[in-house]
Amino acid sequence: MRKIFKLAKREYLESVKTKGFIIMLVLMPLVMGGSGIAMLLFQGQVDTRDKRIAVIDHSGAMKDMLLAAAEERNKAAVIDSKTGKKIQPSYLFEMIAPDAARPQAQKLDLSDHIRRGELHAFLEIGPNVAHPRGDQSTFRITYHARNAAVDNIRNWLNNVLNNHLRRVRLTEAGIDAAKADEIFAWLQVEPLGLLSADEATGGIREARKSSEAEAILVPLILFFLMFMMVMMGAIPLLSSTQEEKTQRIAEVLLGSLKPFEFMAGKVLGGLAVSMTGATVYVAGAMIMLNITGLGAWIPVRVIPWFFAFLVLEIVMVGSYLTALGSACNDPKDAQSLTFPAMIPVFLPMFLAMPILQEPTSAFATGMSLFPPFAPLLMLLRKAAPTGIPAWQPWAGLVGVILMTVFSVWMGGRIFRVAILMQGGPPKLSRILRWAIRG
Amino acid sequence: MNVIEIENVTKTFGEVKAVDRVSLNVPQGSIYGFIGPNGSGKTTTLRMIMNIFYPDSGTIRVFGQALRGAASERIGYLPEERGLYKKMKVRDLLRFYGELKSGRKVNKEVDEWLERLDLSAWARKKIETLSKGMAQKVQFISAVISGPELIILDEPFTGLDPVNLEAIKNAVLDLRGRGATVIFSTHDMNVAEKMCDFIFMIFKGRKVLDGTLISIQDEYGSDTLRLRAEGGISSLKNLDGVEKIMDFGGLQELRLRPEADHQEILAQIMARTRIYSFDLAKPTLYDIFLRIAGPEVEEAARA
Numbered sequence: 118m119r120k121i122f123k124l125a126k127r128e129y130l131e132s133v134k135t136k137g138f139i140i141m142l143v144l145m146p147l148v149m150g151g152s153g154i155a156m157l158l159f160q161g162q163v164d165t166r167d168k169r170i171a172v173i174d175h176s177g178a179m180k181d182m183l184l185a186a187a188e189e190r191n192k193a194a195v196i197d198s199k200t201g202k203k204i205q206p207s208y209l210f211e212m213i214a215p216d217a218a219r220p221q222a223q224k225l226d227l228s229d230h231i232r233r234g235e236l237h238a239f240l241e242i243g244p245n246v247a248h249p250r251g252d253q254s255t256f257r258i259t260y261h262a263r264n265a266a267v268d269n270i271r272n273w274l275n276n277v278l279n280n281h282l283r284r285v286r287l288t289e290a291g292i293d294a295a296k297a298d299e300i301f302a303w304l305q306v307e308p309l310g311l312l313s314a315d316e317a318t319g320g321i322r323e324a325r326k327s328s329e330a331e332a333i334l335v336p337l338i339l340f341f342l343m344f345m346m347v348m349m350g351a352i353p354l355l356s357s358t359q360e361e362k363t364q365r366i367a368e369v370l371l372g373s374l375k376p377f378e379f380m381a382g383k384v385l386g387g388l389a390v391s392m393t394g395a396t397v398y399v400a401g402a403m404i405m406l407n408i409t410g411l412g413a414w415i416p417v418r419v420i421p422w423f424f425a426f427l428v429l430e431i432v433m434v435g436s437y438l439t440a441l442g443s444a445c446n447d448p449k450d451a452q453s454l455t456f457p458a459m460i461p462v463f464l465p466m467f468l469a470m471p472i473l474q475e476p477t478s479a480f481a482t483g484m485s486l487f488p489p490f491a492p493l494l495m496l497l498r499k500a501a502p503t504g505i506p507a508w509q510p511w512a513g514l515v516g517v518i519l520m521t522v523f524s525v526w527m528g529g530r531i532f533r534v535a536i537l538m539q540g541g542p543p544k545l546s547r548i549l550r551w552a553i554r555g
Numbered sequence: 556m557n558v559i560e561i562e563n564v565t566k567t568f569g570e571v572k573a574v575d576r577v578s579l580n581v582p583q584g585s586i587y588g589f590i591g592p593n594g595s596g597k598t599t600t601l602r603m604i605m606n607i608f609y610p611d612s613g614t615i616r617v618f619g620q621a622l623r624g625a626a627s628e629r630i631g632y633l634p635e636e637r638g639l640y641k642k643m644k645v646r647d648l649l650r651f652y653g654e655l656k657s658g659r660k661v662n663k664e665v666d667e668w669l670e671r672l673d674l675s676a677w678a679r680k681k682i683e684t685l686s687k688g689m690a691q692k693v694q695f696i697s698a699v700i701s702g703p704e705l706i707i708l709d710e711p712f713t714g715l716d717p718v719n720l721e722a723i724k725n726a727v728l729d730l731r732g733r734g735a736t737v738i739f740s741t742h743d744m745n746v747a748e749k750m751c752d753f754i755f756m757i758f759k760g761r762k763v764l765d766g767t768l769i770s771i772q773d774e775y776g777s778d779t780l781r782l783r784a785e786g787g788i789s790s791l792k793n794l795d796g797v798e799k800i801m802d803f804g805g806l807q808e809l810r811l812r813p814e815a816d817h818q819e820i821l822a823q824i825m826a827r828t829r830i831y832s833f834d835l836a837k838p839t840l841y842d843i844f845l846r847i848a849g850p851e852v853e854e855a856a857r858a
Contacts, residue, residue, distance in 0.1 A: 123655050131642070365638035367699065371607050372632030373656045538608060 120374050121382045128386025132353075133393060142394060144337070145345050159298055165195075167207040168237040168270060171227055173215050175244040179278070180212050186277045199485075209269060209515040213239075231263065235480070238262035238270060242278075247285050290448035308332075310502065331414050333473060336500035339419065340397055340469055341494055343427055348464050350391030351435040354383055355458060358442025359451040359535075367443075367536045375535035380443075384525075391431050395424070419500045422510055426517065430492035433521040434462060440528035443535040444543035455545060465493040475502040527552050556582045557738045558705050559604060563606070564613030566599055570674035573599040575760040576613070577836040581738060586731050588751035590840070592848045596740040598635050598741040603711050604633050604738070606790065617705065628656060631703035635710050635740075637694045641683040645674065645693055648682060649700055657701035672722055688719045695723055699730060706730060708739035712746055724750060736778065744841040758848050772837035780809040780817055781841065782824070782833035790828040796820050801842065 157304055160429045175182060191207045218222040230236040241259045249256035258278060260271045283301065309324040361367045370379055399420060407413050441458055445451045468490070472481040476498040485507070489491035495513035498505045534551040541547065557579035566574040574596045581587045589597045598652075603615055613808050614621055618629060623694055640648055642764040646665055653661030669675045672692045677685060685693065691714060699706055708727070712720055727750065731737050748768055756764035764771050784790055788802045796815030801808040809818060817835055824830060838846070 119658055120655055121649075127651055131640075361638075364641070365634060365636035366606065366640060367638065368634040368636065369632070369652070369694075370636040370655070372605055372630070372634070372698075373652070535604075 121378050121385060124370070124374065124379065124382025125389060126291075127382055128357075129389040129393075132313075132386070132390045141349065142205060142397060145349075145394075146398065165203045167209055169209045169211060170270065171211050171213050171236055171237075171239040171240065172214050173223070173227075173241045175215055175248050176242050178247065179242055179281070182281045183210050184191040184212075185325035186281075190273070202487045208273070210240075227339075228261065231261070236373075238265070238268065239273065244369040247282055247289075252353065277312045305308075330500045335414060335416050336473055336497050337469065338390060338402070339416065339423055339500050340465075340493055340497045342395065343423065344462065344466065345393050346427055347430055347434055350387040350389075351393050351431050351438055352455070352459065352462075353446075354387050354435050355442040355455055356451045357446070358362070358383060358439050359445040359448065362443055362445070362536055363447060364510045371536070376536060377529045379536070380436065380439050380529055380532045381525075383439050384432055387435045388428065388431045391427065395427055399423070416500050419496070422499050423496055425514065426492035426496050429514075429517045429521045433489075433492075433517065435487050436521075436524045436528035440531035440535065441543065441548070442550075444538075444548050446539060446541070450543050461489040462493075465490045465497075468494060469497060470498060473501060477505060483508065485509070486516060488513075488516040489519045491520075556583045557581060557657070558618060559738075560614075560619075561600075561604070562616075564600075564603060564610040564615060564740070566596075566603060566608060566610050572760050574603070574757070575608070577757065577760075578613075579755055579762065579765060579840065581736060583736050584734060585736055586735075586750055587738045587753045587755060588747040589738060589755050590742070590744065590758065590764075591740075591757040592679040595848070596757045597677045598709055600757065601738070601740060602804060605630065617786045627705075628658065628701065629704045631656070631698040631701060631706040633694055633698035633711055634707040637690060638695060639682045639690060639697075642679055642681060645681055645685070645772040646678040649693065649696055652697040653700035656703075660701050662739040664700050664702065665696075668700060671695065671726070672745075677773065686855055687714055688716055691715055692719060694727060695726070699726070704735055706735050706737045710740050710742070712739075712741060712743055719765065720746075724801060726811065731827055739761065748840045756844070756847065763847050764843070768840065771840075775838050775843060775846075777837050778813070778834050779821060779836045779838045780807070780810045780833060781836050784809060784824060785829040785831070786827075790825065794820055794823050804836055808839075810838070810842070810846075 130153070136531070141423045160258055161423075172183060187208045187210050194205045195203060195207050213223075224239070224406075225242070227236065227385050231238065239261050241257075241261070243254065243256045243258060244524075245251070245255040260268070261273060262271075265271060278479075280379050284294050287297055287300065292300075312324045313322045314320075315322045358367075361370070367379070375383070403415050406412050409463040430481060441452060441454050445454060465484075468484055470485065471493060472478075475481055481494070481498060482505075484490055486500050491513040496511055499510050531548055531551045534554075535543075535548070557580040559579070561577060561579040564574060564577050565572065577596070577600065579600075589600065590842040591597050598609060598806055599720075603610050604617060606615075607768060617627065628811065630658055643651070643726060646669070646854065649665045649668070650661060666675070667680075669678050672695075674689060674692060677689060682693065691711075695708070695711060698708065706727075711727070715723060724746070727739070751768070753767055754764060754771060756761065787805070788807055791800055791807055791809065792796075794809070796819060797809045797811050798812050801810070809820065811820065821830070821833065
């Protein structure tokens with residue numbers, strides 16, 4: 118064991134003492150969560166230039182309402198009352214009389230105004246919008262702009278126009294428009310967890326409010342964290358073993374170590390690298406969540422499973438990658454083997470979302486009990502708020518332990534032959550022959 | 556006492572019999588030289604002693620024990636191909652190799668060896684910055700740093716300039732002087748002749764020579780006439796009783812046929828030219844090597 122630890126220590130220090138490791142440690146979560154962080158960073162970046170919008174109102178009933186709503190909105194939203202800074206654009210509506218003789222030419226003319234930057238958009242309101250029946254073209258509301266689909270003004274208009282039209286219809290139906298707010302009141306169905314008995318006090322503990330972010334983000338973050346740790350600790354073993362073989366370091370080491378000790382030392386070094394990364398991220402996340410008042414999001418019951426599955430995943434994947442690395446004679450061999458070797462790690466990525474949506478389905482259960490996928494997928498299901506039967510993580514764990522023992526045993530048989538075998542590409546038939554014959 | 560006892564060992568790679576029924580005993584405290592042409596089985600034999608390769612048949616006992624897959628802490632090994640971590644610093648690398656082998660701190664030994672082989676100034680440099688000769692010396696130190704009782708060196712002198720060659724040779728002799736047993740393979744017959752107590756030659760996987768230099772030379776008798784003559788090689792052609800002439804420029808070596816009388820041959824030469832000096836000698840190891848593995852043997856075998 119002493120020799121295994123000595124080699125593992127060298128492997129570990131060689132990885133973590135480099136600037137690259139520190140940079141990777143910082144950059145990896147930034148890259149993985151880059152889009153979310155970018156949204157947070159740039160959400161305040163709004164074009165505050167006033168937006169002029171022409172309105173062709175065929176109904177003739179929207180002008181006053183629209184101008185009043187815009188004025189109210191501009192008063193409330195455009196200037197930050199604390200800083201006095203302009204934080205939103207003003208919406209400036211200009212009513213235009215419809216050109217009944219040349220309707221298309223009028224709209225083309227307005228479009229050209231938009232192209233020249235003189236207008237932001239134009240809105241056309243159909244004549245029968247208050248009574249949307251019969252010919253659909255008579256109650257359409259169209260919004261024309263350069264980027265109409267994702268334009269915030271369109272969303273604002275949706276609310277303003279529809280609320281107004283509903284009030285008009287209520288009034289016509291003889292209902293007091295003053296009651297409209299109550300009629301239109303929209304009540305959310307709140308997502309809550311389960312109540313639990315408090316054994317200490319004998320009382321009942323209130324259910325905790327859950328959010329989509331917590332339900333999806335927490336399992337996914339743990340899932341991707343394990344994936345990243347495999348990339349960090351196990352995947353490099355393939356190329357580093359190939360390098361040691363090609364540079365004849367392997368033969369020097371085999372003067373001091375048995376082949377199995379050699380392989381075990383490398384895998385243990387990779388495991389230590391992954392555990393360092395995982396500990397930094399988990400501890401960092403726990404501190405951050407506690408500081409930001411989201412301590413309840415910390416999946417305390419899942420974290421031991423995360424580390425247990427991570428250890429087994431690294432040993433399982435690391436063993437066969439080290440064995441495959443020993444069969445390679447140059448970097449090209451290693452490159453060509455890297456992708457197929459990573460398939461058991463990549464495939465769960467494609468299954469993650471369907472399984473997270475239905476974590477208790479037969480498909481999800483079956484996939485998460487399949488030993489090569491179990492570390493990633495069982496962890497994902499275990500972290501989902503739905504919960505899974507208590508026996509399943511244990512069954513998954515036993516399967517992964519057996520698979521890991523098999524991977525180490527088979528990897529050792531391949532490694533001890535392949536590490537000194539020069540020449541010839543790493544064909545599957547040769548690797549299988551070494552695995553069977555030893 | 557024998558440190559290594561090899562008995563009837565065979566090792567095959569696919570269709571090629573790399574080592575064929577070889578037996579060998581290496582006495583404690585000796586320097587044993589392994590010679591033989593490229594691909595003859597030297598490295599395979601050394602790797603089997605190291606338990607890096609396992610023999611297909613036969614037994615190998617090191618320090619009286621048959622080791623299986625165990626790299627003994629008592630053996631230092633310098634492989635034929637140099638294997639050093641390029642990104643590691645010289646001192647760190649030597650400590651790593653030494654501690655991996657011996658399981659104890661070797662800081663003092665590392666500094667002593669670096670000093671001895673004139674590498675102290677390079678201790679903090681990365682391996683990738685060293686010249687080939689320096690890297691060779693570092694590799695040598697890595698093999699002996701743990702103070703092994705048996706040192707196996709696969710072609711330790713290849714690629715060294717005379718100064719470094721002398722330094723490594725002296726280090727090897729010093730290690731033997733301290734009680735270590737040394738085995739090394741070499742293509743330099745001069746080095747083998749001067750340094751080795753015993754010489755083992757392997758050719759096409761089979762042992763063809765094994766013993767002291769004197770005992771090996773005795774097998775061939777005094778059949779070599781070494782002389783300097785006026786006109787050099789041009790005056791020595793077509794002499795009766797001469798099997799082969801080796802020309803070294805100012806000196807020629809004549810290998811005599813077994814039945815030949817050297818007096819008669821000298822008389823033939825004196826009849827043709829003036830002889831400045833002559834010496835009836837045993838064949839050199841170089842000559843013996845060529846007699847066993849030279850091109851004429853190959854041609855004869857093919858014929």
